[in-house]
Amino acid sequence: MTPVIQAKNISRTFRSTQKGEGLKGALGLLLNPQYRVHEALKNVSFTLEPGSFNGLIGANGAGKTTLLKILSGLIPPTTGEARVLGYEPFKRPIDFRRQIALVMGQKAQLWWDLPAMDAFDLLRAIYNIPTPVYRERLHTLTELLDVKHHLNTQIRRLSLGERMKMELIGAILHWPNVIFLDEPTIGLDVLAAHKLREFLRVFNHRERATIILTSHNMDDIERLCSRVLILRSGELIYDGAPGGLLREGERRLRIRFLKTPPLETLAQATGISPELIILESPDEPDRGGNIEDEPAAEEQKKDPEERAVYFTIRHEEIMGLLQKLMSQFTIVDMGIEEQSLEAVIQRLYEDEKTSPPEVHS
């Protein structure tokens, strides 16, 4: 099958001016500006099949949005080559633009003061969609996303979730073959996020559109994507099925101690690398939601003794580990869980702070 998206050794650098503090910094910026060159993407290569649903994940600043901007044709790569639907994206030929859509969760695309219906009507004309087809699509999309009764409300008066749904409708009214979604569920409540996710799943299934989704919500990735690309500091460190990230036989051993020792002590006592030991919050045992969230200040203040500790370990090593722990500490509770994608990704992000990336595929 011919790939619909090809990225070949894509690199992208940005140059930005650095401003020092105070008056001296302001004068310095005027008289002798200093620049910083940032390498957002480093030799990224991959291909994507038509009709596939792909997740693009990485910590903030990993290069996800930059990659989407390059693939959608907003900016060119500094080096390397991108091809989408057979086109060079940055040339943005009209036929290419007619077949793609980019939804940025943090950027409004519809006109703030007008009702969504007015915007959709203009988009119908822009994409030259025959009126009966347009009506049918609008009906389908508004039904699926449950926003029919908001069509005549000014965009600025809609809630974030309703607005996001309208943005999505506006982006795909022309039935694009390739859809780039940059954090479409950002800021949405659980129900709205679920509705949006379900809609994307159905749309991908029905229309066979190729979708690339970036999200910090691992629910989005796990439930929708058959393939995951992980970026770390601009490098592609994983490209494969989400299940491939979970090592066979790997488990999470949850232990609650009478008095939780420091992680370094636990690492020393068990011989397990500190990256494979995670201290959890008692409020949030499964660490659901945004895996990049910094622990809340309130959470940090809580007594560490109340927290459970998770060890990432192979199934056959569990007994040995328990023996070591019980000989040195008092355990009050324990359990074995399947390894979660979120925990694996979290570990990958944490590795970023300590070590250069390893390439998996």
Place this chain on the structure above:
Amino acid sequence: MSGRAANIRRGLGLGLGWRVAALKNGFRDATVYRIEFISEIFGAAFVPAAIQAVLWYAIFKVGGATEIAGMNYSELVRYTLATILFTQIRGGDHDFELMEMIRTGQLSNYLLRPVGVIEFVYIRGVASRLLIAGICLLLGMGVGIWFGLSPGRMLGAMFLAVLGNVIHYQIGSVLATIAFLWEDAYSLLMVKNMAVSILSGELLPLNLFPEATQWVWKSLPFYLYVFGPAQYALGHWSHVEFARNLAIAFLWILFFWGAIRISWKWGMKTYVSVGG
């Protein structure tokens, strides 16, 4: 229609559908807040006219002058009335909108649509101006007949004013590309607008300029916005002079069309689509 025919039609720029829809959409957008819309019209036209009226009164009635630059009091008042009509048409703020889009990265929303960004923003922004031009034309024709002015001249003058509007936006679009480099072009666009206020004839008839400095406004396109249309409507330009200035307006449009293509091609290479 076959795909090839549609491509040719698109290539020739004959796709009127989205242009009409953009006009309608722009008009709806401009009139969402009716009071704001109406106060903008009155503010834009009547403030410069009031300044002129006070000035003529001071010069002729208080100062006792009988003529300036060959024009008497009633001629200058007629000029002032004519400028009210054409000042309404001379330009909107959609060049500021373009600059803001570049600065904030909102431009990205438009770049991926299958229409030209500059044309799209212009058409959406000009919708309300065209409506005002229509109203002004009817008003001008009605009042003009009362004063013995030719409706045909009024129509021609309004056409020239609309061309002036196009040129004004084109200049703004070129200047807005500075935002690709400096991230902001607000002051540059403001300076342009101030220059336009003086050199378009909106505040003063341009023949009041000293002889030695007449070349300044003659070598710029701004006089085509207000002064030129007023001259033709009031019968101070012959048909030949009007035709010559119409040709000049089209040449400026052609020139700025090229300038837009070059400056935006350069600008897009430096665009980083910030924010998100």
